[in-house]
Amino acid sequence: MFDREAWGEIFESIGKNKLRAVLTGFAVLWGILMLIVLLGLSGGLAKGFSYNFRNSATNSIHIWGNETSKPWNGLPPNREIILEEGDVEALRHAIPGIEHISGQYRVWRGQTQLQYGKQYGSYGVRGVMPEWRHMEHQQITAGRFLNELDQQQGRKVVVIAQDAKADLFKSEDPIGKWVNVNGIPFQVVGLYEYETGGPDQGQRSAVYIPLKVAQQVFNAKGLLDDILFTFADASVVGAQQAQQRAVHVLARRHNFDPTDKRALWLENNVENVGKIGGVFTGITLFGWFVGIGSLFAGIVGIGNIMLIVVQERTREIGIRKALGATPGNVISQVMLESIFVTSIFGFFGLAGGILLLEGLASVVPGSAFFRDPTVDISVALKALAALIVAGALAGFFPARRAARIRPIEALRDE
Secondary structure (H helix, E strand, O other): OOOHHHHHHHHHHHHHOHHHHHHHHHHHHHHHHHHHHHHHHHHHHHHHHHHHOOOOOOOEEEEEEOEOOOOEOOEOOOOEOOOEHHHHHHHHHHOOOEEEEEEEEEEEEEEEEEEEOOEEEEEEEEEEOOOHHHHHOOOEEEEOOOOHHHHHHOOOEEEEEHHHHHHHOOOOOOOOOEEEEOOEEEEEEEEEOOOOOOHHHOOOOOEEEEHHHHHHHOOOOOEOOEEEEEEOOOOHHHHHHHHHHHHHHHHHHHOOOOOOOOOEEEEEHHHHHHHHHHHHHHHHHHHHHHHHHHHHHHHHHHHHHHHHHHHHOHHHHHHHHHOOOOHHHHHHHHHHHHHHHHHHHHHHHHHHHHHHHHHHHHHOOOOOOOOOOOOOHHHHHHHHHHHHHHHHHHHHHHHHHHHOOOHHHHHHOO
């Protein structure tokens, strides 16, 4: 492996045909560069998709009331279905394996003004139950989220995000301070990180207050905008069963046809994750297919060049065998040259692909669709190792042909 004479012969062989060696090696370089870049781009899409679910439980179902499209039990179509607080408890006891459930009421269905001193800001105020945190995964950075005592005692407390803190409190600590929500004082008890989207994309994070307070203070009268719940069986079958059970419970309570697809809006995260995840799996497999195809073309080129090299060096190989070189010596010499060319150009292709992705990641800001288009170093090293093995195989067949050359025939070769 570290025979100086053998390496000298390799460099001499490459030096005699520099252009041929560079062009052949470039095919390998381009193949692994394409593989790394395609894997990075598909990974960036997948990471953007995963980022969209960073605040949401993937084993959750979200339900909104809508409008019926079918007559039922003597009732006409086009009836509005309005969810109620009683629906939450009905679903809690009717769906097996339910983990967390909460209703939500959006105050004034839009932006609500918050005031602290002379500072103002408009935010979406949501009345929720304490269990909401387990389903939306809000990351509390100071204070706490809403708790059961807040809900039971109707405490006027509020949890804000970092954008509201920056707008209203500047550098001041907001915990314990009082803000006016549409003129009604609420005490800040918690601070959480930005939600998906955030102010960088022109979106403001929601402000949370206890559901009971929202219904009492803002005259909601027990009504809800939507219900969110999670369940233990996160399989697709389990999600479908939980969804069907929820639809039948609400159909019975609100007197509509359970087969009426328009009566409720449903968002099943288990199915969403499965469908979109399948798309990105396909994209990743396509990236592997194209990248490996390009890489294979380069390896085939290496194998063809090594056949030419063996043919050009027939007399030399014959002389070496006549002087006592074994078939193993000949095979190792040819394979070493193939591995050397493959490894050198493969390394530069690997490094080029990684640098290109790093540059792209530094220029393109992370979004909900594409972010951090990099590949794991272990994947890159495995690709390089596979490339070296492929280079060895590319050199093996020409090397085996060289080892079969008979000295007397080689010496007659012109």
